[in-house]
Amino acid sequence: MVRVMVVDDHPLWREGVARDLTEAGLDVVATAANGVDAINRVLATRPEVLLLDLNIPAPDGVEVTATLTQRGLDTKVLVLSASGEQQDVLDAVKAGASGYLVKSASREALLDAVQAVARGESVFTPGLAGLVLGEYRRLSEAPPTDEPDAPRLTERETEVLRLVAKGLTYKQIAERLVLSHRTVQNHVQNTLRKLQLHNRVELVRYAIERGLDE
């Protein structure tokens, strides 16, 4: 049974999602309404999946994700956002979230996503794939002095990510590129992993620079 925690400051929504998950046979180990409680309860209950709203009382969803990544927890973060603010979603994914869904996603889509994240897969909507593609393009166009060691996508990864952004399922992508389902998944996950690694290196470098200045 997958152990899930739900974080949302909206009680109706939080309870509704928790009920859906429980009815579907998942184990909702905790819920929280703000960032502080979220971090504390994740540390206490160690869920496999954290269903996280980005817009919560401070620290916000992006900061919560960053904190959990920093602590090296196994908990996977699945972001649920009402507004789907592009920069917030991108920041959350860079900070370590495994996927993102808008809140209007159907109950089935949500349950599938939670299961997928629990299995260690990334959950990409076409919108998120477009954002990630854009981020890689931004990194590749930035002057090397601003973005040293910026990660690059391989041709195959770009191809796969573009197809995700165009709404193809992993199965359809596998068919079109004559690859296995697993390989497609690995490619997608790699694109995220490289971005997250780069983000961590950047944060450390930023911290060191700040530290030396003060």
Added chain:
Amino acid sequence: MDRVTRAAQQVDDQFYRVLTVLRAVTLVYAVGVNAARWRDFEHPVAAWLLIGVMVIWSGVVTWLYEPRHRATWVFIVDMVVTLALLRSTQYVHTPEMLAEHTFTLTTYWVTTVVVCWAVRWGVTGGLLATAIVQTVDVTMRPTVNSSTVGNIFLMVLASMLVGFCAHALRVSAVRRVEAERAAAMASERERLGRAVHDGVLQILALVQRRGNEIGGEAAELGRLAGEQELALRSLIQSRGRDEPTTDGQMIDLGRALDTLAEPRVSVATPSRPVMLPAEVVEELVAAIRACRANTTLHGGPEPSTWILLETVGDRVVVSVRDDGPGIPSGRLEEAEAEGRMGVATSIKGRLRDLGGSADLVDTGGQGCEWELSVPLTRVSWPTGAR
């Protein structure tokens, strides 16, 4: 000190730093001129002592003009000392030197205090300082000649120019700070607005979800809530782009595409704006609508559509895919060869007019996919393209 005052002071600081250089350069010049002619003086020893005072005072006053000491009395004392040194020329020079209008003991060094006054009190201050300095200079001469008039003229020009510039720069620095403050307030308002919108979106999404589960009339309510949720979400997403989205005739294509989102239409864009001339955006959106019209025409009952916006090198690529039956490869060329002008032909035409291209991607039976591509660097609409 508030930010506005600080911005104005930063402008002043820069001026006084430049004036320090001016003071040093004119000092070196004055020492050089006097060293070359000290034997001509009536009182050479006094001259050297006075030059020493000038050197020391230059150092002291540079220190006094630093932001933490800079007060009105510094300007007045600097003026008094400068005038005293200037007037001492009368004692050091021979009457012949004075009559010939040779350089004063201080030469151009006196200009520095005049310019300082111009920075401090604008054109009025500069002109007042010029009047004081020139009165002291002229009244020790037995006659007035063309070089005196020339000197006065140059000093009036310099003080007016510097006074005006200092004032203008201060005003623009203050305006910039005020504009930044207004922008910060606007973004704070927007942040609050987003929080409110987020709450509304949550409710709409919830109504949609529960409505569908309950069924019947509630499902209809849910569907309506879902439509509004999507409309509000795309509005917020496009406004959330952090750079200005309109730049004269340049507008953000991503923002324009966001407005195309519907329950069956997904739009994927980069987080950065993709700026293109308004006409190009208009044509592209029209072409995308045409792609979709083609889909609904050939695609039977309501296929889903996915729109992807990318920048690839110096090109903007928009992919429009649907999960309808697709167009068999070669079919388009066939139709064109037969002289039939279909929707597809018009899409290609639109893109050609933009200096770009429209291609049907071979999807191997996975629906219909268009790739529309236009150059990113094109800024002006080509003449006669319409």
